[in-house]
Amino acid sequence: MAAAIALLASTSAYAAGCEVTVGVVMELTGPAGKYGQAGAKSVEMAFRDLNEAGGINGCTLATDIRDSQSQGNIAVDAATQLVQVKHVPLLIGGIISSVSIPILTSVTAPANVVQISPAASSPTLTQLGKDGKTNGVFFRTIQSDALQGVAAAKYAIDLGFKKLAIIHVNNDFGVNLVAEFSKAYKALGGELISDTPYNEKQSSYAAEVTAALSSNPDALYLVSTPGDGATIARTWISQGGVQKFLLNDGMHSPDFVSSVGAQYLNEAYGTSSGTTNTASTDYFMKTYEAFSNIPPQSPAADRSYDAAAIAGLALAIAGPDNAAGLSKAVHDAVDPNGTPIFAGKDEFAKALALIKDKKPIKYEGVIGPIHFDEYGDVTGPFQLWRITDGKVVTVGEMKTDEVDKLKAQIK
Incomplete structure (x- = not known):
């Protein structure tokens, strides 16, 4: 809790003639607290780098960080304060879809305030854009679960998991990821023998595990967060469930491994939004842990840095008082015809000079080259990983064109 409280302080260490405050709504506590704490530190680090590079049009970048507690209604209240009372020009967050979606629909889209989410992956966000309900102000630095579901389904089949039980969090993220996965998995010849949703923060998940164990699955596909996921996995194991798991991106976490016990996870596999290494990747991997005391591989850490870097560069391009031009400036920060720019003080100084x-400019992020489509979505590869001797190890990758081709074949 002390770490969460520390994150609430503004990052205004650099004196300047003026200050531009960006709103940040992160899941510092609750089921997604580990993601939000890593993400908030990444935002602070990116803003530190931009400030040391000279700041935004002579102004220091600062944050006003609010804790959503992993709850949509609390997130909306926090975002409303930031947008309507503090009048922030841009908002970063949330980390998870069940927080990001209500912020978008209730606060940022109606107010035409740009929102950049580092890790909200629900396909609902794309659909909101297609339905004209985002006003073009929403962007995210993670691939949609419409694509991750396909990658996970192919990985399951390749692993020989032909009969799966599913336990998933009963929110927009979990429901949509499982829907996309199920469609692809069945099309590839897999059989789903049970699909059990659960509500977060229960003291026990014995009933859900009992329901999922109704047949004899090859493995369990567990779509969860590290805290609840560890409780479910331990219950699954204690009730005699097969010790073979397929896991979603949020379970790419040392906390999950230590809570369950490495000895039970030697046949645990997962998928995550991947990265294409750039100079930004190298910089982040070498620098982040010393700044944050958090491993750079933590879910949401890398793409939160990119979200903040793009936010800062967009503010430099448009000017903090140019709300109408800020959406275009987000696209301009990653202009495919621009000079490549990478993470860190020196690269940001180069970017700010070019902007002046x-x-x-073309910011190439920690997650790789970034391009936003008309709905604020990005594409990219997917990482295939497994847990070996208590460590999460990358064992392969599904490239963007492979996922797109497979998705096109699935009706």
């Missing part, structure tokens, strides 16, 4: 001279 009205020259285009």
